[in-house]
Amino acid sequence: MTFHGTNIIKIATQTLQGWRSLVKPYIITTVAIGSSVTTGDLICQYLESHKKGPDGKRNIPPSSSMLSWWDRERSRIMCTTAVLVSTPWSFTLARTVERLFPGKRGIQIAKKILTNTLLAPINISLVFTAIILLQGHSLRTARTKIKNDMPKTFVIGSFYWPFISFINFRFIPLDYRPIIGSIAGALWNIYVSSAANNPKLNPDGSIKASAGPAPTLLAETSGTGVPALQEAWKTVDQNKKDL
Numbered sequence: 001m002t003f004h005g006t007n008i009i010k011i012a013t014q015t016l017q018g019w020r021s022l023v024k025p026y027i028i029t030t031v032a033i034g035s036s037v038t039t040g041d042l043i044c045q046y047l048e049s050h051k052k053g054p055d056g057k058r059n060i061p062p063s064s065s066m067l068s069w070w071d072r073e074r075s076r077i078m079c080t081t082a083v084l085v086s087t088p089w090s091f092t093l094a095r096t097v098e099r100l101f102p103g104k105r106g107i108q109i110a111k112k113i114l115t116n117t118l119l120a121p122i123n124i125s126l127v128f129t130a131i132i133l134l135q136g137h138s139l140r141t142a143r144t145k146i147k148n149d150m151p152k153t154f155v156i157g158s159f160y161w162p163f164i165s166f167i168n169f170r171f172i173p174l175d176y177r178p179i180i181g182s183i184a185g186a187l188w189n190i191y192v193s194s195a196a197n198n199p200k201l202n203p204d205g206s207i208k209a210s211a212g213p214a215p216t217l218l219a220e221t222s223g224t225g226v227p228a229l230q231e232a233w234k235t236v237d238q239n240k241k242d243l
Contacts, residue, residue: 029178036182037082040189
């Protein structure tokens with residue numbers, strides 16, 4: 001009995017120490033991903049609001065407030081989704097693929113990248129679902145969103161993330177990979193923010209009517225990723241000229 005009791009205590013102690021060792025990396029991951037998603041959303045909102053329509057007018061009227069373009073509720077939803085969905089997913093996936101395919105050899109890195117790519121649709125679907133639900137819509141609306149927007153988001157991400165993943169898996173220690181991923185993710189999250197909030201929805205899930213130009217980068221570029229990023233750069237250049 002004493003022997004078994006000692007083993008149980010030893011196992012419990014090792015388990016507790018193992019959980020404690022994950023606290024700091026998880027906090028780092030949460031801060032990194034939360035900051036990346038929020039930054040990407042802010043940049044996206046700024047670009048959307050300062051994009052000029054066919055009539056030469058911006059999507060928002062001039063205001064004395066420097067942040068009149070900022071939709072705080074949208075940012076709150078994006079940040080909440082990052083903390084509650086993206087962080088646990090990324091944290092768990094990073095450690096799982098490292099345990100399944102340890103090392104930095106080419107074949108191991110290829111397996112990790114392939115695993116991340118194949119599981120990406122699940123992550124995208126979870127993110128879209130969380131955002132739609134936090135906006136007050138139904139699961140039916142979330143399913144429609146996933147059906148319409150997840151495939152093209154996955155395809156576009158498949159041309160972007162494998163390169164970032166290679167750098168992470170080859171050169172960056174496990175606990176600090178979320179930081180590098182989040183730095184690269186700031187650009188990606190501009191696209192995700194526009195995709196997740198396009199189109200604007202009514203509480204019943206129907207699309208809001210818009211009297212002016214379409215409010216998101218994707219809507220203005222027929223919903224495709226590369227033109228959306230091109231529009232982002234054009235908007236930045238135009239704003240520089242206006243200053």
